[in-house]
Amino acid sequence: MKVDKTIAMKTLVQYFLTIIMIYLALPMNGQDSFTPVTDVESLKNKLSEYNSRISTIESDFEQEQYLSVMTEKIFTKGYFCFKKENNLRWEYLEPYTYLIVISNEKIYIKDEEKVSKYDIESNIMFKEINKMMVGMVNGDILNNKEFQLSYFENNINYRVNLVPANKEMKEYISTIEIYLNKKDMSVDEIRISDPGGDYTNIFFKNKRLNQPVSDEKFTAK
Amino acid sequence: MRNLQQSNFFLRDVGMNGRSALLLLNVFLIILLWSCTPALYFGLKKEGERKITENEIRQIFNNSSKAYKFKTKIWIYGKYFSGVLAIKFMENNSYRTIFMNETGFKIFDIEFFPDSTTGKPDIILHHCLESFNNKALINTISNDLRLLFINYLPASANIFLSDKTGCTVYRFKKGKEHCYYYKDNSNGAITKIEKTGRILKKVIVYFKNYEVGDPHTIFFRHKNIRLKIELVGL
Numbered sequence: 001m002k003v004d005k006t007i008a009m010k011t012l013v014q015y016f017l018t019i020i021m022i023y024l025a026l027p028m029n030g031q032d033s034f035t036p037v038t039d040v041e042s043l044k045n046k047l048s049e050y051n052s053r054i055s056t057i058e059s060d061f062e063q064e065q066y067l068s069v070m071t072e073k074i075f076t077k078g079y080f081c082f083k084k085e086n087n088l089r090w091e092y093l094e095p096y097t098y099l100i101v102i103s104n105e106k107i108y109i110k111d112e113e114k115v116s117k118y119d120i121e122s123n124i125m126f127k128e129i130n131k132m133m134v135g136m137v138n139g140d141i142l143n144n145k146e147f148q149l150s151y152f153e154n155n156i157n158y159r160v161n162l163v164p165a166n167k168e169m170k171e172y173i174s175t176i177e178i179y180l181n182k183k184d185m186s187v188d189e190i191r192i193s194d195p196g197g198d199y200t201n202i203f204f205k206n207k208r209l210n211q212p213v214s215d216e217k218f219t220a221k
Numbered sequence: 222m223r224n225l226q227q228s229n230f231f232l233r234d235v236g237m238n239g240r241s242a243l244l245l246l247n248v249f250l251i252i253l254l255w256s257c258t259p260a261l262y263f264g265l266k267k268e269g270e271r272k273i274t275e276n277e278i279r280q281i282f283n284n285s286s287k288a289y290k291f292k293t294k295i296w297i298y299g300k301y302f303s304g305v306l307a308i309k310f311m312e313n314n315s316y317r318t319i320f321m322n323e324t325g326f327k328i329f330d331i332e333f334f335p336d337s338t339t340g341k342p343d344i345i346l347h348h349c350l351e352s353f354n355n356k357a358l359i360n361t362i363s364n365d366l367r368l369l370f371i372n373y374l375p376a377s378a379n380i381f382l383s384d385k386t387g388c389t390v391y392r393f394k395k396g397k398e399h400c401y402y403y404k405d406n407s408n409g410a411i412t413k414i415e416k417t418g419r420i421l422k423k424v425i426v427y428f429k430n431y432e433v434g435d436p437h438t439i440f441f442r443h444k445n446i447r448l449k450i451e452l453v454g455l
Binding site: 063065069111171194200 | 286287288292294311317321323325326350455
């Protein structure tokens, strides 16, 4: 009876060890083990098909910022909304409020109660922000010649790596990684790394595709 | 002298004699100096100079393992910047301060060291966006932030007692400047810092709403340049 108990205990320990090992092995088969995409044309076609059928996207997002010298990450949460052709709302809700709206060739920035309005065409920086933010959503960024692109995949995601080609952008960004969900080609995650090795991860949650979105969303309210 | 003669001439013209003119000029000078907020501390009783004992002045960033994060607003000569400032005490006795915009792009990254006596630089600018990289601006902001690092203060200070507020006031000499640290005796918290030149106040820092020993709001107000900085804890 005593021997049986020992065997049972050993089996139980082995069982839990197996679970732990499977759990530890999972990321190796999932997020981390990306291999280069062999058929890039097929991926581009899928993306182009996705972009043609999408008219609106709404999503919540969670952002975590990693700064190598700090022990803690900086977490923010917000709401994101896109409507074709070129309307975007990027809103931080926690722990501070900050709003960026791109609409009709204008960028509105609302910091608490202060609203600033800029012409996208008047400022090269805003032009780039617009190209990047809208381009990441509608897929145009893949045709942007200011980035060198490479494509990877695993079971769940395609990963598109973008490396800026121009000097000005290299000051801010070393790479942008866009994780596309293989099921519907929507963006699951974006990682933006800076030249110092720090990075920002943005995770998109509760995605709503092609739902009616009022034009009110694209004002600084 | 010539100006004085000119003003006397002007005053004679409007029917005043020399003595009244001089009196008026003195009154005018007193008003002028008063309006410039002179660094005179009438309400302070001097207790003398002595070494500061360990923990006599509580650190503003009390928890050395914590990264302090503040929503930050900067108003400078009509321009406005906002973002997030992170401050962290490092193992090598330095403070690392990283200012980034709300979306996460780094604007500057400055590392502070104790005041150098060997000519070594007391800050290292690890990163700064080209559009923000103005020597005067970086120096001013660095000097402001340095006021917050209590463990970098000189070992001894002149001690005063404030009649009005019941605070203990520590005056530290740093080169040609003096820094006054106001400590609330009821809870040991720093409530205000003033930095002065030879005569005039240069910067006042207010601390509000302490939460678990940490200030929730820190407000820098410059007296001689149009610069205000507000830090609100996140």
